[in-house]
Amino acid sequence: MTDPILLTDEQMREFIVNGYLVFEPTVPEGTHEACYERLNQIIDSELNPGNNILPRVPAMRHVLNSPEVRGALISVLGPNYLEHPHRYCHPLKPVEKLVPEAEAEERLRRNCHQDGYTPMGHPRQHYLRYARIMYYPQDSPVELGPTHVIPGTQFNRGLTDEDRARALPLAGRAGTVSLTHFDVGHAAGVSLLPRHRHMIKFIYMRASEPTAPTWDCKSMHWQKPQRIESPYDLELAWAHTWDWLCGKRDRYDSWPQATGDVAALIAQLDVEVDLAQRLAAAQQLAGFGVDAAAAVPVLVECLGTDHQAMRAAATYALGAIGEPTVALLAKALRAAGREADQHEAPPAWNEGATNMEDAAQALAAVGEPAVEALCELLADESEWTQVNAAFALGEMDSHAAAAVPALTRSLEDGSHRLVRTALVALGNIAQGVPVEALGRMLSADHPNWQEEAGRRWVPRDQVRTNAAIACAQLGQAAAPLESQLFRALDDSCGHVGAFALSALQQIGSPTATQAAMDYLYSQRWDAAIDGERQF
Known part of the structure; x- marks a missing residue:
């Protein structure tokens, strides 16, 4: 296998700011044509294979294993990234009747969205923990309806009409691949041509906290990229993300110290x-650190209801100010919990994505000084407050190692929302996690986890999926769970088995490797078999 081609500093900066990159992979001659023809046959004659699209069109492995795709994924997610079992071919069939321009524009606006997670809902995350590869096996001019991307929306809690108006087509030659932040807004284009258009989506995940740059890094100093397509200057959030990806313990290392009149800056925050x-x-104000404590009440007021860009800026300004923000942010989370308790849990927990409170994002950005307060919030009476606290702790990675006992206790709760979020947090922290607790969650069940949601999933499926993901994140530390992971391969939810397989791969012992190979042999699909040929 050819060595991966890692992203450059400039490409990483572009990705952090705009939320996407486009490139062409190096593959054997004829790969894209073969994939396109096979996809045409499948889409014309069968139901969409969904997650099974890769074994149905195995030539796409050349794209996913290309030095460009592997290098890009290593660069943004680390060398031990995980492949999510969700894959999907998004086809547009040949057009028989011309679509009027105004209708095409309106359909494009309606198509704009941020993806949901699978099998069930998951909190949206600012940090680069999920990424999406989109592959186009055919020439994709604008007239064929390529995916459109909305740059800079990866920090958004939703899309506005202003966002939808900025959608850009990812037109390109056959074989074009786009890499996007999972939460960046995008849309299927509208085809105007009488031929097939396919976009095949693959999801990948970060397995471990960044400890050093994993791209072709020449300088760990943050600077803006030359190409900025985000409509608002969120350099504080961008620099914070860069420092996290560089593995710096201080996620504000790149942000310059400020001097000047704090009171005057506070006055400029007025709506x-x-x-x-x-x-x-x-x-x-972020550059003043704790010396900007007087700005905390006004910045907290910006959370939740202000313009999305302002909320993001306030979130990371509060994080930079640090310890003086904790009490007021914790109070805001308690208040949000009391409000949420008056309503049913949002349906996005069943399928889609859930937006955590801005206060939780800010506490995550504060880091270690907020751990004690967040552990107290894990014991709050409100489920929503508890969930947000668990989320914030998970976003801190190993900075929240002291919270592992409290998060482990949360696994005994009857709320699948809290348990799911606590499992994600434990996987991200990945230090001092009691593996026996994760082992129990691989087969855990509860009367409250049986209610059927979309696509016949039940909450138990996501609990077990998150437990398997956490095992994969622990790597060799999960070796005592080999027998439980073997059994999890046969779970009725395919996502559980897929991540149990990833965990066995990460463990890497002879017995784990053999079990993984045995499982894969039994799952092998012969792509040459069709309705006319059975052997």
Whole structure:
């Protein structure tokens, strides 16, 4: 296998800012044509194979294993990234009747969305923990309806009409691949041509906390990229993400210290002030650190209801100010919990994505000084407060190692939402995690986890899936769970088995490897078999 081609510093900066990159993989001659023809046959004559699209069109492995795709995934997710079992071919069939331009534009706007997670809902995350590869086996001019991307929306809690109007087509030659932040907004284009258009989506996940740059890094100093397509200057969030990806313990290392009049900057946060000035003021306040404590109440007021860009800027400004923000942010989470308890849990927990409170994102950005307060919130009476606390701790990675006992106790709760979020947090922290607790969750069940949701999933499926993911994140530390992981391969939810397989691969012992190979041999699919040929 050819060595991966890692992203450059400039490409990483572009990806952090815009949320996507486009490139062409190096593959054997004829790969794209073969994939396109096979996909045409499948889509014309069968139901969409869904997650089974790769074994149905195995030539696509050349794309996924190309030095460009592997290098890009290593660069943004680390060398031990995990392949998510969800894959999907998004086809547009040949057009028989021309679509009027106005209708095409309206359909494109309606198509704009941020993806949901599978099998069930999952919190949206600012950090690069999930990434999406989109492959186009055919020439994809704008007229064929390629995917459109909305740059800079990876920090959004939703899409606005303003966002939808900025959708850009990812047109390109056959074989074009796009790499996107999982939460960036995008849309299927509208085809105007009488031929097939296919986009095949693959999802990948980060398995471990960054400890050093995993791209072709020449400088760990943050600077803006030359190409910025995000409509708002969120450099504080971008620099914070860069420092996290560089493996710096101080996720604000790149942000310069500020001098000046804190009171004057606070005044510029007023909602009557121009948005660009407010963004600049919030981010400049971050440079004062704890000396900007007087700004905390005003910045907290920006959370939750303000313009999405302002909320993101305030989130990371509060994180930079640090310890003086914790009490007020914890109070905000408690208040959010009381409000949420008056309503049913959002349906996105069943299928889709759930937005955590901005206060939780801010506490995550504060880091270790917020751990004690978040552990207290794990014992709050409100389920929503508990879930947000678990989420924030997980976003800190190993900075929240002291929270492992409290998060482990949360696994005994009857709320599948809390248990699911606590499992994600434990997998991200990956230090001092009691593996026996994860082992129990691989087969855990509860009367509250049986209610059928979309596509016949039940909450138990996501609990067990998250447990298997956490085992994969622990790597060799999960070796005592080999026997439980063997049994999890046969779970009725295919996602559980897929991540149990990943965990065995990460463990890497002879017995784990043999079990994985035995399982894969039994799952092998002969792509040459069809309705006319059975052997």
